[in-house]
Amino acid sequence: MMITDFNFGGVLLPGLLVIASGDFLCLLILLRFLAFSSTYRALPGRPLVNVAAFLILFALLKQGLNAMGL
Numbered sequence: 001m002m003i004t005d006f007n008f009g010g011v012l013l014p015g016l017l018v019i020a021s022g023d024f025l026c027l028l029i030l031l032r033f034l035a036f037s038s039t040y041r042a043l044p045g046r047p048l049v050n051v052a053a054f055l056i057l058f059a060l061l062k063q064g065l066n067a068m069g070l
Contacts, residue, residue: 023058
């Protein structure tokens, strides 16, 4: 199933851009939680963890939205 474009007030946005934006917001929440719990400080290579978390969340959101039929 293909991800369709989203129409916001006559402006068409690619579906992957909308998913990536939602993913970025989820990532910010996740990183704030990790920083609050001081788990983030113990991780080696924090930029690599950021990219990996972004890609994992992106894949989960994309798969979940496809499973729901959106």
